[in-house]
Structures are given as structure tokens and as C-alpha cells.
Amino acid sequence: MTASLVRLEGVTKRFTSADVLFGVDLEVAAGEATAIVGPSGSGKSTLLNIIGALVAPSSGHVEVAGKTLASLDANALAKLRNESIGFVFQSHHLLPQLTALENVxxxxxxxxxxxxxxxxxxxxxxxxxxxxxxxxxxxxxxxxSGGECQRIAVVRALINEPSLILADEPTGSLDRAAGEQLGDLLRSLSDTRSVGLVTVTHSDRLAERMHRVLELRDGRLATFTAPA
Ligand SMILES: Nc1ncnc2c1ncn2[C@@H]1O[C@H](COP(=O)(O)OP(=O)(O)O)[C@@H](O)[C@H]1O
Ligand SMILES: [Mg+2]
Incomplete structure (x- = not known):
């Protein structure tokens, strides 16, 4: 039994062209906000997609919201993604023909x-x-505006009252002011709604708003220490 919202143990991922993850361990508590940083191509998106049940790991244990992903069939995985996880990407991916409200x-x-x-x-x-x-x-x-669209994307991610939000470079397409506003919004989710958040980012300003910052390097996660 565990109270963790996310638990990864020894997760590996190898693509035919590249070995990306070599044994990732991660625990995220309910309502905890975690940033993941790391060089381009280090596997951050792959890791986020494994947590979000979009990509299956090559080996290792993945548990989200109390469910072991490997034990779920395609329907159960779709249900978990829809009801327990909200996704936010670098691009808002709103449908252009729908209003903000309809998109949400x-x-x-x-x-x-x-x-x-x-x-x-x-x-x-x-x-x-x-x-x-x-x-x-x-x-x-x-x-x-781009910032408004991205806030709508966050609201869409929240509409089914998920326990976990996964964000992949959510401020990557925004100017500084809009990025700051989005960072405040994401952080406030964990403070006021107890939503767990894992966000991949290149932005120091977004990372420093989270409870902790982890770095993905050489296929493993470690506590990030800023260069002196
Ligand atoms: N579906 C895939 N098939 C083959 N290789 C992939 C696939 N997805 C990602 N990769 C490779 O895995 C590595 C890590 O990619 P990614 O997770 O997108 O890194 P990051 O998000 O840190 O930039 C890259 O070398 C990328 O080319
Ligand atoms: Mg990426």
C-alpha cells in the first residue's frame, strides 16, 4: 500500500534507435509540484508520456493514482487518462472551430x-x-492570445477533476509575462486544489516555483543542483 500519487521503480525505455531511460525511480505525493529539467533529447517527454499512460515502459513498475499501469487493459488506461490525469503541452492544441468554453x-x-x-x-x-x-x-x-489559450488548456486539463496534471514545456511558447502568469496558475493548483503536478521545463523561473526540481540525465533522475 502507498499513498503516492505517482510511483515509478526501475523504469527503462529503449527505442530501436536509442536507449532513453535506464532505471528511473520517482515518487510524487498527492498535491506535490515537481519540475523535471534536463538536456534536449534526454527523455523528459518520454518519461512524462510513460507516467501519463501514453507510452509503455520497456521494463519497470509504474503506478498512478493507486493503479498499476501494466495491469490495465486499453479501456482502463483510457479511463485513467480521461478521469485522473490532465495533460498540458507546449502548444495548447485547442480545437479552432470551438469556443473557449466548448474546448474546455x-x-x-x-x-x-x-x-x-x-x-x-x-x-x-x-x-x-x-x-x-x-x-x-x-x-x-x-x-x-497565446497566454489565454494556454490558460484555457489548463482549465480543460482540470475539467474532470484529475488528481494529476502532466505538463510538457507548458510555458515554452509564451512570452515572459504570460509564462509567469501560467507558472503561478500551475503552482496554485497544488496549493489550492491539491492537484499533483509534474512539469517538464527549460524555464528556471517555472522550475523554481515548484516544490522540488529533478534532473533527467544519462537516463536517470536525480535532485537538480543549479550550476554555481
Ligand atoms: N517514438 C519514438 N521512437 C523512437 N525514438 C524516440 C521516440 N520518442 C522519442 N524517441 C527518442 O528518444 C530520445 C528522447 O526523446 P524525448 O523524450 O522527446 O526527449 P526530451 O523531451 O528530453 O527532449 C530522443 O533521442 C528521441 O529521438
Ligand atoms: Mg520533450
């Missing part, structure tokens, strides 16, 4: 719980207001 509702449409489905519009409006977008709900992505 997309993940709720396939939720198994009809109560969560029917209360989603109410939650979406409250969340959009919380991130300062109450006046933007009916706009489409082309009419919004």
Missing part, C-alpha cells in the same frame, strides 16, 4: 459519471473565471 468541455463529454458530465458546464465557467477569462468564454482560439 471536450474531455467531460466521455466521462463515465453522468453527474460529472452534467455539472461540467458550471465547473468550466467557474474555472474560466478563476483564471481571469470570464469575458473570453465565447471566443475562438484565433481571437485569443
Amino acid at each position: 468541455l471536450v474531455p467531460s463529454l466521455v466521462h463515465d459519471d453522468s453527474t460529472l458530465r452534467s455539472t461540467a458546464p458550471e465547473r468550466a465557467c467557474a474555472l474560466l473565471a478563476e483564471v481571469g477569462l470570464e469575458d473570453r468564454m465565447q471566443q475562438r482560439p484565433a481571437e485569443l
Whole structure:
């Protein structure tokens, strides 16, 4: 038994062209905010995708929200991704033909719980207001700034009330001010909603907002120590 939200033990990943992860151990507690840094090509996205049940490891143990991923079939993995995990990427990936509000509702449409489905519009409006977008709900992505789109993507990731948010370079396409605002928003999720967060980033300013910073190097995770 463990209270960890995420637990990885001895996770390896080898692609035909490259061995990427050589034995990654990681524990993330509920509500904990962790940043992962590391050189380009070191396997950060691969690691995040393994935690998010998008990529299977070559070996090792992966547990998310109390479930051992290797024991789940494709349907159960899809359910876990939809209900327990929210994803945020470098690009917002909003659907251009939908309004901000409609984009936020997309993940709720396939939720198994009809109560969560029917209360989603109410939650979406409250969340959009919380991130300062109450006046933007009916706009489409082309009419919004990059920072606004990325805040909508975060709200979309939250709509099914996940226990874990996985963010891959979430501020990588934003200017400094919008990046700061998004960093504050992500960090506040762990403080006010007890959502666990694992974010891959190149931004020192985002990393330093998290509870701890880990570095992926030579296929393993270690505590990051800033160069002197
Ligand atoms: N699906 C894949 N097939 C083959 N090689 C891959 C695949 N995904 C990633 N890689 C390789 O794994 C390495 C790590 O990639 P990635 O996880 O994207 O690193 P990072 O996010 O740290 O830049 C790279 O060499 C990349 O080319
Ligand atoms: Mg990457």
C-alpha cells in the first residue's frame, strides 16, 4: 500500500534507435509540484508520456493514482487518462472551430459519471473565471492570445477533476509575462486544489516555483543542483 500519487521503480525505455531511460525511480505525493529539467533529447517527454499512460515502459513498475499501469487493459488506461490525469503541452492544441468554453468541455463529454458530465458546464465557467477569462468564454482560439489559450488548456486539463496534471514545456511558447502568469496558475493548483503536478521545463523561473526540481540525465533522475 502507498499513498503516492505517482510511483515509478526501475523504469527503462529503449527505442530501436536509442536507449532513453535506464532505471528511473520517482515518487510524487498527492498535491506535490515537481519540475523535471534536463538536456534536449534526454527523455523528459518520454518519461512524462510513460507516467501519463501514453507510452509503455520497456521494463519497470509504474503506478498512478493507486493503479498499476501494466495491469490495465486499453479501456482502463483510457479511463485513467480521461478521469485522473490532465495533460498540458507546449502548444495548447485547442480545437479552432470551438469556443473557449466548448474546448474546455471536450474531455467531460466521455466521462463515465453522468453527474460529472452534467455539472461540467458550471465547473468550466467557474474555472474560466478563476483564471481571469470570464469575458473570453465565447471566443475562438484565433481571437485569443497565446497566454489565454494556454490558460484555457489548463482549465480543460482540470475539467474532470484529475488528481494529476502532466505538463510538457507548458510555458515554452509564451512570452515572459504570460509564462509567469501560467507558472503561478500551475503552482496554485497544488496549493489550492491539491492537484499533483509534474512539469517538464527549460524555464528556471517555472522550475523554481515548484516544490522540488529533478534532473533527467544519462537516463536517470536525480535532485537538480543549479550550476554555481
Ligand atoms: N517514438 C519514438 N521512437 C523512437 N525514438 C524516440 C521516440 N520518442 C522519442 N524517441 C527518442 O528518444 C530520445 C528522447 O526523446 P524525448 O523524450 O522527446 O526527449 P526530451 O523531451 O528530453 O527532449 C530522443 O533521442 C528521441 O529521438
Ligand atoms: Mg520533450
